[in-house]
Amino acid sequence: MICTVTFNPSLDYIVRVDDMRLGVINRTVYERILPGGKGINVSIVLGNLGHKSRALGFLAGFTGNEIARRVAQAGVDADFIHVEKGMSRINAKIKSAEETELNGMGPEVTAADVDALLAKLDVLAAGDTLVVSGSVPACLPSDMYERIMARLTGRGARIVVDAERDLLRRVLPYQPFLVKPNNIELGDIYGAALKTRADVVPYARRMQQEGARNVLVSMAGEGGVLVAEDGSVYESPAARGTVVNSVGAGDSCVAGFLAGLAETGSYETAFRMGLCAGSASAFSDHLATRDEVEQLMAQ
Incomplete structure (x- = not known):
């Protein structure tokens, strides 16, 4: 589930x-x-x-x-x-x-x-996955992410976190399965300007050292980087296309990664599918479809 x-x-x-x-x-x-x-x-x-x-x-x-x-x-x-x-x-x-x-x-x-x-x-x-993402509105406790992570500790579920700054950094000790900052968010956390994929890798490793098992960094037109828990590092330029609407592209990247991992068990394929799902959403006025993602993966 x-x-x-x-x-x-x-x-x-x-x-x-x-x-x-x-x-x-x-x-x-x-x-x-x-x-x-x-x-x-x-x-x-x-x-x-x-x-x-x-x-x-x-x-x-x-x-x-x-x-x-x-x-x-x-x-x-x-x-x-x-x-x-x-x-x-x-x-x-x-x-x-x-x-x-x-x-x-x-x-x-x-x-x-x-x-x-x-x-x-x-x-x-065990075997289930939870995706927690976005900001916490003022009416909710500011530690909602930590409450959820603590609640599920020891249950074996994989938790994916897509959040900014303190929301993300405070959950790292709970060892989330996947975190997905973009390069600007990752740079803000560590006080660095991360413009290239090579710039991103050491800071993604640092976030991994702080607790994240897998760190997927999206970089818009620059593509993305994955530092996987097995020690592998994958990087890729962005797919070719015209950006129509970037809203939902990062969320699509998360969905594509999870779908690719579920289907193949391969971090490399999951990474490629994540990037292509993000691009497919950015290149259209709707969220990514299977056909669109597969067309971009064929590049």
């Missing part, structure tokens, strides 16, 4: 405006509504690649109901906790000469809601 956790899911309202101006009426020339959140993106791409998963997190109100409906429509097991106060956020992403985002707040999550989420994780055991 693969489970993903999204603490603050959203409905993403994506629009294009030819010439966005403040203080006047602007009319859209394109619009789309998608369920949003890093864990949800991972689950949807896993489904596109032929792997089932269960999406966990907190939802509220009519927007929460719509998120759950759309996630289930994508073939994902939507096992969210519906909380009482507030509503799941709507994030407006306005694409014009410049890109502007307006992100909602999200619902009020109580201690009882947190306990309910933790209880859902108790089913995970």
Whole structure:
């Protein structure tokens, strides 16, 4: 079983405006509504690649109901906790000469809601995988990542963490199976500017020494690096293509890696599939599909 956790899911309202101006009426020339959140993106791409998963997190109100409906429509097991106060956020992403985002707040999550989420994780055991990703909203305890890692210690489940700065570094002592910073996030943690794949390798090894078993670093147009727990180091330039939308590319990379590892047991194949899934999402206005990933892998 693969489970993903999204603490603050959203409905993403994506629009294009030819010439966005403040203080006047602007009319859209394109619009789309998608369920949003890093864990949800991972689950949807896993489904596109032929792997089932269960999406966990907190939802509220009519927007929460719509998120759950759309996630289930994508073939994902939507096992969210519906909380009482507030509503799941709507994030407006306005694409014009410049890109502007307006992100909602999200619902009020109580201690009882947190306990309910933790209880859902108790089913995970050896052979299962949990993906925890994204920021922790202000209504939740700041140590949510550590609570989850501590709760699952000794159960044998593989835990994947995709988070920034302190959220990521504080879980390293729990030995997550995989962490996926990008090169900027990795550099921010260690106070270094990491521009090339060669720059990344020693800092990925340092993160591994601090506890991470596998470190996958995405680098947008520069490709990526994997420092695997068996001592192998893999690096690759990016696939060739035109970037259309980078939202969800990192999440797609995680999904591709997990799918590749499940199918072959090979870190090298998992790494290549992860990079190609990330690129496939970046090269389109939707999340990566199996055909798109395989076409890029053939390069």
